[in-house]
Amino acid sequence: MTRSSPFGHPFLLGFDEIEQALDRVSKAANDGYPPYNIERLPRTESEPERLRITLAVAGFTRDQLDVMLEESQLVVRGRQVDERERHFLHRGIAARQFQRAFLLADGMEVLGADLANGLLSIDLVRPEPDRIVRKIDIGARG
DSSP states (O other): OOOOOGGGSTTOOSOHHHHHHHHHHHHHTTOOOSOEEEEEEOOOSSSOOEEEEEEEOTTOOGGGEEEEEETTEEEEEEOOOOOTTOOOSOOOSOOOOEEEEEEOOTTOEEEEEEEETTEEEEEEEOOOOOOOOOOOOOOOOO
16 A cells, blocks of 8 residues: 655656655654754844754753754754763663754755753854746747
8 A cells, every 4th residue: 555645746846855854853752852942033133033942951062062054954963972880879861862854955054053051052054045037039940
């Protein structure tokens, strides 16, 4: 039995990548760590409208975090090493690793990342696309 897809309609040509992206996103949506926010920051006189992803990464240092752009994905990884020489009477804060990926639309640019007060903020911008209008000449065959 084949799976029906909304992108299988004959008028939707070349949308295979979108279907694959939606499959990837739905598989990655199950992990809730670390929690994050995505907000839209309005345009100012000096900066364009931006998106900001903020991840709660309390306990991680700058050296334990990696922010990578891998093709069309923004990948954030955190690695903490379990310190064996420390002796805990109670351990409620686990040293853990994580990977969180965000699929970016074509043209999205990463402006930068900042770590403050246990929050990792990553700013993104989508440059305004040029409006393209082009007349297609109709040829004659035969």
